[in-house]
Amino acid sequence: MGSGKKEAVRRTRQNKTGDGLNNVRVKGENFYRDAKKVKTLNMYKEGKAQRNADGKITKAASFQSRDIPDARIEPNRKWFTNTRVVSQDTLKAFRDAMAEKASDPYQVLLKSNKLPMSLIRDGQDTNGIKQHKAKMTVETFPFSDVFGPKAQRKRVRLGVSSLTDLADDTERSMDTYQDRLEQARLLTGSSGQEEEENSISLAIEPVFDKGQSKRIWNELYKVIDSSDVVIHVLDARDPIGTRCRSVEKYLKEEAPHKHLIFVLNKCDLVPTSVAAGWVRSLSKEYPTLAFHASINNSFGKGSLIQLLRQFSTLHAERKQISVGLIGGPNTGKSSIINTLLKKKVCNVAPIPGETKVWQYVSLMKRIYLIDCPGVVPPSSTDTPTDLVLRGVVRVEKVEHPEQYISAVLDRVKRHHMEKTYDLRGWTCATELLELLARKSGRLLRGGEPDLDGVAKMVLNDFMRGKIPWFTPAPSADEIMKGVNDTGSRDSHSIEMPRKRNQTEDAHAVSFSGDEENEGNDIDDDDDDDLKGSEGNQKAEFDENTALPGGCIQSGMTDDASIQVVASRSWTTRRQAHASPALRKDAEYSNKRQKRT
Template sequence: MQKKREIKRPKHSLHANRSNVVGKNSNRRTAATVRRLKMYNSRPTRNVRGRVIRVAFKSKELPCTRIQSDRRWFTPTRLIGQKQLECFREDMESRMSNNYNVILGEKKLPMSLLNNLPKQKRAQLLDTQPVDSEFVPSKKTNVELTKFQALLQKVDTSKDVFEQTVSAKPSSWSELHKVIDSSDVVIQVLDARDPQGTRCYHLEKHLKEKCKHKHMILLLNKCDLIPAWATKGWITTLSKEYPTLAFSADTNKPFGKDSLISVLQQFATLKSDKQAVSIGFVGYPNVGKSSVISALNTKNICKVLPTQTEGKVLQYITLTERILLLDCPGGVYPCSDSNTDVLFKGTIRVENLRDAAEHTAEVLKRVKKEHLERAYKIKDWEDENDFLVKLCNQLEGGLLKGGEPDLMKAAKTVITDLQSGKIPFFVPPVKQDDA
C-alpha cells in the first residue's frame, strides 16, 4: 500500500498559511496580522528617473492616491478681507458698548486685530534739534555749575514725590491688581446706604480701557438697612450702566443668593472653553465682600476685617467645580471726599480718630432726628455738645473723674453705631424721569 503524503505546513511567523494549533503556541499571529505587517514593509517600484511605476496594496479604482504637496497647506486657512474686518470691528464696538453683552469664543477671535490700537507717531528729532548744533566734530559740551545744581534739586524733589506716592499706596493695591488679573468676572460690592460714594470709578475706567474682555457686576449689599423703595430706585439707576443685583449678606437667611448664583452659573456656561471661571470681589472696606462670600457658601469661610489692612492677601474659595471666588482686601481709592465722608463709608477705624467729636455735627445733620431719639432716647438738644453731654449721662462709664462728661467716648459711640447700622442712614436715589 502506498503511504499518504504528509503536507508540510510552513512554520515561519510571517507566513499567512501557517498552522495555528491550540496549545503551547496558541498566541500566534493571524493571517490578517501577517498581511498588515507585510504592508508596512512594502515599497513602491520606481524607474530610473525615480518616478513611481507600481505601488503594492494600491486601490485599482483610484488613479492616484498620493497627496500633492502644496505651500497652501502651511499658510493660515482663516482669511478675512480688510473691508470685512472693518465692518466686523464696527459692529463689535457697537455691541460691546452695552455691558450686558458677552463675547463667545474669545480664544478663536483675533482680538489684537479687532482692537483699535493708536498709531505711534514717529519722533521728529530734526525738528526739535538741528543736526549742526549737535553733531560737531571738535565741539565739547561744558556743563555749568548752576545747571548741575538745578539738576540735583530736581532729582531731590522727584524723589520726595515718589516716596509720598509709594507710601500712599498700601500693599492691598497690589492684591487688588492680582484679583483683577486673575478674574474673568469682577463683582464690585457697594454699600446700599451710599452706592455712589462706595463706587470705584478709577477701577471701572481701568476695566473699560485695558480689560475690555472682563465683565463687571454691581452688587448692592446691606439692603436690609434701607427701605425697599430706596433699593428699587438704586437698582433702576445703576442698571443703566452695569448689571446690578440686590443682596443681604446673612449667613442664615441671605437675600438675593439664588439670583447671584444663577448669574454666576450663566457666566460659567458662557465661558465653557475654560476649565473654571474666576469671580473676583472688590470694593471699599466694610462693604461686606467677605460676608457675601460666606453667605454664598453658607458658612463663615472668609475672615471679616472692618477696615483697610496691610497683611491681608487674596483668598481662593471654591463655590462649585467650575466657579472659583476670589476675596480681595478692601482699599481706599483716591477721591475728593472729606474726612467726614470717608468716616461715613466706614473705611476708618473709630479707635484711630484723634478728635471724634468734630464729626458729630455732620452726623446730626445727615441722620434724621427721630432715628436718634429712638436709638438713644434723647428728645431735645441744642447743639452737638449738648447732645454728647446728654448721651454721656446715659452711657456706662460716660463720666470721667469729678463727674465731667467723656465727650470723646460718646462721639465714638455715635460713629460706631452709624457704621454698624444701628442708626438708620442712607442716601436717597436719584429720581427717574418717567419716559
C-alpha cells in the same frame, strides 16, 4: 545504526504504515523553545546597541537608528498667503455691530480670538501712552532731519514760540517742583528728597493711609488677574462713595474680556424704593444685583448663583471659572462668600481691615470664589470726614472723633437721632454728646462727660446700621439723561421720603400699598408692596431666601427688568437693629395707632 533506521525497522515489523518520525526527537534539537519563542528572544538581544572600548556606538540597536530620513514639503502657495482675510465691507459691518453692542452691559462677546479685533480698535492711548509716544517722537527726531541742508521740517516742533517763552516755561516747572518738595517736607517732616523714589502721602493722620498701601494693591491686582468674573461689592447706603472707578477703568481698558458686575450689599438698611432706584441707575452700566448677606436669612443668593452659572455656561470650554470679590473696606465681601456657602469660611468683623490677604474658596465644581482685602482708591476730593463716615478706618484709632459728629448730623435727620438715642432738646453736636454721655453714665473724673468715647459709639452706630441713613438714588430723568451722579447732585442728603412720588418711573416699578397704616411716622409710607411690571416676567421668591421688607433682583435678562418684592415696612426692619429705647418708642407708637 542510527536511531531513525531502527525506528523504521520496528515500524515495518509491527506493520505500522505512515510517516511516524514527526514526533521523534533526535539529538541536537531544541526540546523547550519553539520558533516563535526563539524569534522573540532574538528581538530582545537586538535591542541593545553595540559599543566599542571608548563607549561609542558602532552599531545602533534595532528601531533606534539616528539617521534622519529624507523629507519633502509639498510645494503650495498656501504656505505664503494669509491665513484669514476679510473684505472692507465685512469689516465695516463688523465694526458697526461692535459699536452698537459695546455699550450694552448684557451683551457678551464670545471667541474674540478668532475675530479681527485689532482691525477695529483704535491705537493704544491708555494711561498717556499716546502722548508719551508723541513726545518721544519729537525728542528723538534725527538732528539732520531738522537742521542742515537735508532738513525735512521748516521749524523745530517745540511747545513754545520763542526762547523767552522756553525760559519762562522752565522756570515755572522748577517752581512747581520746589513747591511740591516743600509740601512733602511739611506733611511728612522729612527733607522731601525721597519724592523721586517713594510717593508722598498727603494724609493728615497716618490712619487715613489704610487701604492704600502697595501690599493691598498687589493683593487686588492678583485677584483681578486670577478672576474671570469680577464682583464689585457696593454699600447700598452710599454706592457712589464705595465705588472704585479706577478699577473699572483698568478692567475696561486693560482686561475687556473680564466680566464686571455690581452687588449692592446691605440693601436691608435702605428703603426699597432707594435700592430699586440704585439698581435701575447702575444697571445701565453693568449688571447689578441687590443682596443681603446673612447665613440664615439672606436675599439675592439664588439670583447671584444663577448669574454665576450663566457666566460658567458662557465659558463652557473652560474647566472652571474664578470669581473675584473686590470693593472698599467693610462692604461685606467676606460675608457674601459665607452666605453663598452657608457656613463660615472667611473671617468677618464689623471693622475694616479684617481680611489681610486673598483667599481662594470653592463654591461648586466649576465655580471658585476669591476673597480680596478692601482697597481705598486715592481721590483728591475725599476728605478725612468722608473716609471716617465711609467706614474706611477704625474709629478707635481716629484722633478727636467728636469733630466728625457734626457731619453725621448733617447726613441724618434729627428725628432719627432722637428715636435712636431717645434724646431731645439738643442744638449742636457737642450738646448731643454731653446728653448721651450723662444718660449712658460715661463720665470722667469730676463728672466731665467722656466726649471721645461717646463720639466713637455714635460713629460705630452710624457705620453699622443702627442709625438710619442713605444716599438718595438719581431720579428717572437723570438716569435717562446719563447725568454723572458724583457731580450733578448732593450725595449727602438723607431725607426719608414723606410721600412717594407717584410719577417716579411708573413704567419700571408699580406701587400698591396699604393706606390704612399711614400715620405720623414718615417711614410708614415704605409699607407699599412693590411688584415688577416691566415685561411679562413675575417676581417669584422663596420665603426662606426673601428678605423681609422688600428687596430687588436684577439679573442678566433680555430686558434688564427690575423685580421688586416687599413684605414689611422698612421701619419694622430697623427695629431689629435699634436700641431698646427706640424699640420701646416704636411699640408705643404702634399701640397708639391701633387705638386711634
